Amino acid sequence: MNIALEINGTTEHLDVAPGVTLLDALRERLGVTGPKKGCDRGQCGACTVHIGGRTALSCLTLAATVTQPVTTVEGLSTPERLHPMQRAFAEHDALQCGFCTPGQIMSAVAAADRGLAEPDEIREFMSGNLCRCSAYPTIVAAVRDGASEEGRADATV
Amino acid sequence: MTARPDAPLKVTGRATYALDNVVEGAAHGYLVLSTVARGELASMDVEAVRAAPGVLAVYTPFEPLPLHPVNSALLGRMWLPLQDKDVRYHGQPIGFVVAETFEQARDAAALADVAYHERPAATSFSDGLTSAVDAQPAASEAPPSLTVLADGVASIEDALEASDVTIDATYETAAQNHAAMEPHSALAVWSGGELTVYAGNQAPHLVASDLASAVDVPVDAVHVENPVVGGAFGGKATSMPALLASAAAVALDRPVKAALTREQVFTATANRPATRQRIALGARRDGGLVAVRHDSWSTTTREIGFVEPTSHGTSREWYTTENLAISQKAVPLDVPPATFMRAPGEAPGSFALESAVDELAEAIGMDPVALRLRNNSTAPPGEDLQWSSKHLDECFEIGAARFGWADRTPGGRRDGDWLVGMGTATAMFPGLRFPATVGVTLHDDGTADVATAGADPGTGLLGVLRIVGAESLDVPQDRVVPRLGDSRLPPGGLSGGSTATASAGSATMVAASTVIEQLVALASSEEGPLRGHDVGYAHGTVYALDAPERDPMTFGDVLRATGRSTLSATGTTAPGEETTKHSFGSWGAQFCEVRVHRLTREVRVSRLLGVFDAGRIINPRTARGQLAGGMIWGVSAALHEGIEFDDDGRMSRRDLADYLLPVNADIPDVDVQFVEHPDTLLSDLGARGLGEIGIVGVAAAVANAVHNATGIRVRRLPIRIEDLLEDG
Structure with a gap:
């Protein structure tokens, strides 16, 4: 299915199967590899991102359900300045x-x-x-x- | 204090772990694991797998992926997946599905229909004790049993009988998984007859050699990269996904990514085995040890393989005793393989020995710190080689004062509903080095590379290379670029055995002094800017000894003046004759305070202090992290972690919700202190290892504190609430 994700201020359009998690969409489709897959079932927190300003486990979130802006660790800093x-x-x-x-x-x-x-x-x-x-x-x-x-x-x- | 050179990458998400490498056209592999614990594969119907969307290949023992024998430098003859139909444990790799996407590979793998000729499996340690056999302890040349008796003493039993006070008890520790946050994973790229593999590991040059054997290509055609590694702890000497992805990449002629799921990590890698240890101590009334007997059992596979060396790793060396007898047995079971895990031997062995010493202190009525110092060894019992530099007494003195040990009372104290107790233990880990080669390259821009294959899975080796390189070249640290994690760099820096700093650090010193000699020779040569002069080197500059009016030149100036862009040298060091002159080890004193709830029996560790004698500390910041992390691993062994098997041989607790690890709220502030006495008998660097010693002794210190608080002696890890119920 075709979806649009706003990742770190940029809107990305992609075609994913309904079962694709936000974590796998970020890592494998969009090259946003800051969030990590430590367990893939919400037990370790390595995949934590912000969705609409709230923390979320991207491995337990289906990409197709995401409607609010997503911020990953890459989105906190600029090349010149760390958060x-x-x-x-x-x-x-x-x-x-x-x-x-x-x-x-x-x-x-x-x-x-x-x-x-x-x-x-x-x-x-x-x-x-x-x-x-x-x-x-x-x-x-x-x-x-x-x-x-x-x-x-x-x-x- | 030096920040980690890779910290800016790690805090911004730009550090590139194996699976963070993105290449065009990568296929995805997914493992299929056995669902019985012992038997033979009767059939694997994979027609549905093959027909599933996106599937590119299905490999099983019936249609294997070709893998050739591997004699690993670290692990010996390696078991290779999918090459035979025997099932040795529940969760053994039996299939590998490669598809266009991760989801397709995972979903297709679930369609495999596997039939077994199942046989009864043995997975119970206690039931298996009757089939125990003598076994060589891991990483040791020693025979399984070893006895040292004083003149005129006929047996260890006689020595124990002749002692004023004896204790005799049996201790058990649970099997554990390394559970590094990064599951074992790899991306393998096969191109133009060269194999490039991105995989977290502890020694890329050794992994490259293993993979070259496995896929049968020349070793110089294999390139392994691991610039960052998401934790290892002994568990990443090899990698099942790297083996399978490499072979599949060659077979399919396209890049293949593969990772273990968290559940698969528990069985498709290797674990720390469970141990059982019986210790008998005999002492005089004044606390002097007369006899130490330490018998050990380790679970193993049926092929034996790795044996956790609990008595050889502790009682063999730690205390002065007139009589010593240790033994090691294996209990072969149908369980996943065992391997090195942080402080193999010392970690579970110290739980038994240091609990037993606490029991002896109580039996004698002596302070546990005083008893330990009373029996402080100057050399391993029965050996002439004295410790090169041992300051355990200083560790205990500083630790006792800092922790307020004098306030400890034999029955603990009460704070509202909480029973509060203190415990202590000795920590020790051998001071080892491995052969290592480091390259130092001077650049014409005034910077220098310090490079070795190696790995920094969080240990801080990258910073050590920068510090020692800068010090040896006598230049500021920001001029030194440390490089690690590439099999094409000079071979060295293996992350294991707490050896990397002492090994790669001393090789860096040799490489730096060699390149300085070359630089000085170049500067005064016919083509050099200081030809005809006597030339010296200081503060990163070359100068004419006989013409002080001439400005010193940086090494960059010299290189530019001679039309060169770089000047390189390597340095190699290896253990040498020092091992025939002294025994080497790091030492430490662990202190722990626990609070046990009067009614719920919940145990909380409220204070932890470790004082360590590990020679020179190169980078206090990362050294503290290693030691505090190790100490928290000790708390985890004491109160959290433990692998168990169901009756059918399936490992229960195979995820991070059921396999308990400490979370932030479980851990108090951790106080780490050093007594810094450089050990220049081990190497010119003066540093000994400290990656493993942090865990050693902590579980005993926790158990001893629990006993102090409650009066209950728990001899089995992990300690559970039910162990502390009054009528339990």
Whole structure:
């Protein structure tokens, strides 16, 4: 079936079978490979994207059902400038192998949008994103820092 | 402190993992797995598969994909899929379907109609104990059993009997899966007689050699790339999808992508086996160890293969004792193969040994830290080779002070509804090196490449190459470009055995000093800008020793002046005579606080501290990540992870909802400290490995803390709520 997806500000038209997930459409049809396939059944969070500004598991979302704009980790930054949360993840070494990182960062941005600042709130909110390297302590530090930096960035606008 | 060179790529989604490579016309492969645990394939009706939309090829043992024998440098003789009709375990690869799209391959694979001649399968460890056989522990030259007795002592039993205090207990640990976030996957491209394979792995030069054998092409026609790897932990020495995709790409003459599903990862790769360990300790009243006996059983396949070396990996070396007896047995079962997983041997072995030491401390009435220091070894028992650099006492002293160990009371303490306890354990991992070659190339733009085949599956090796390269060339780090993850680079940097930093780091030092010698010779040569002068090198510049008024020249200046764009050298290092002079190991002291709910018996780890003696720390930032990650793996082994089999031999818990891993909310802040004593007896670099030691001892520290909190001694991992019920 023919569908249109707005991905990171660009509208893409494609012909997919009804059973194709948003994750596979992004990765295999559109070359948007930031979102990762860690389990393909909504258990790891590596495929997390934003749909209409809310976090969603792209492996559990059929591409044909998506009507709102999709943002992936690629859509957060420009070639010149990292998103504050991306910079915080790099600075706090909140990653090792990096495979879960795109999903972690999309959830982290959502945590910041909700104003979560306490470590326990952040731990709870981020618990849908597995990290087998177990960078959890530095992820918490990065989310706190990235959120406050995001706040500061907003304040200067 | 240096950020990971690949962090900007990883946080923006631009890091290219195997399946992120997009090539025109790639077909997609999907595996079919066995649904019985033992028997023979009677038939595979794949007509419906073949007729399904988009299907290009169907391979089964009845119509196999040609694969040739592989003698892997890392794994020995490899089992190859689809070459025979025997079914050895539930979830064994028995088919490979290639179609135009992923969805078509997956949907078609579900149509295979498989019939078996099924035979009764043995998958129960406890039932299998009666068929246990002596077995060579993995990665060891040692015989299965080994005994060291003091003069005049006839047997380990006599030594135990003569001890003032003894404890004797049996411990069990569950089988585990590496569960790297990136499932095993590959893209294979066959073009012009060359095979290029993008696949996450731990040593691309070794994987290239294996694949060349498997598809029967010259090794220099195979190119394996793994610039980033989505976690490995010992589980990516080989890759089933890479084997199948490569052979299919050659057979079909088009690119083939293949990945294991998360469920398939649990059986179509290999796991850490389950272990059972009996430990008897005998000591004098003052805590001095008289006798250590450690008997180990590991589950294996019927062909035996990998045997988890729990007693050889721990009791063999850790403590001073007058008498020692260890043994290793295999329990052959119809289960998926076993392999190396982070701290193979040491991780489950330390749960048993360090729990037993805690039990002994209680029996004697001695502080567990004091008991460990009382028996601190200067060399492995019965051996002359002393530890090159061991500061375990310092680790415990710093750790005890930092953790507030003095506040621990024998019965724990109460905080509202929570029972709070503290536990400790020793950690140890051998200090090893493997042969490694590193290339250093100076460029006329003033930058330098430091390159080795290797892999950085999150370990931080890429940053280590940059730091050691910059230090050895005496230039700022931003002038050094580290390169890894390409089989065509000089062979080295295997990510395994906690060896990469010590191996590739010392080879980098050799390569850098060689290229500097060449540069100096070039500068003063007939064609050089400083011909006729005595030339020195410092701060990345060449200067005339006998003409101080002349400006120093950067290596870029020298290259441009001589009309060259690059100057390269390689350096190779390997274990040498140091291994005949000393024993080598990293050491650590683990501390854990747990809170056990009085009523629900939920266990929460509330504090973790590890103090490590791993020689020189090259990059504290990534070293902390490795060690904290390892410690969290220890919590996971203690409280979360465990493979189990149903009665029909099917592995239960084959996904990330049922196979429990810690999530962020399970983990407290983790405190990692170093005592930095460079170990220059191991290598000029002074660093020992630290990728594995973080996990070692943690599960025992958790169990010991649970005992301190509740008075209940749990000798089986993972610890479950039902283990902590008062009448349980």
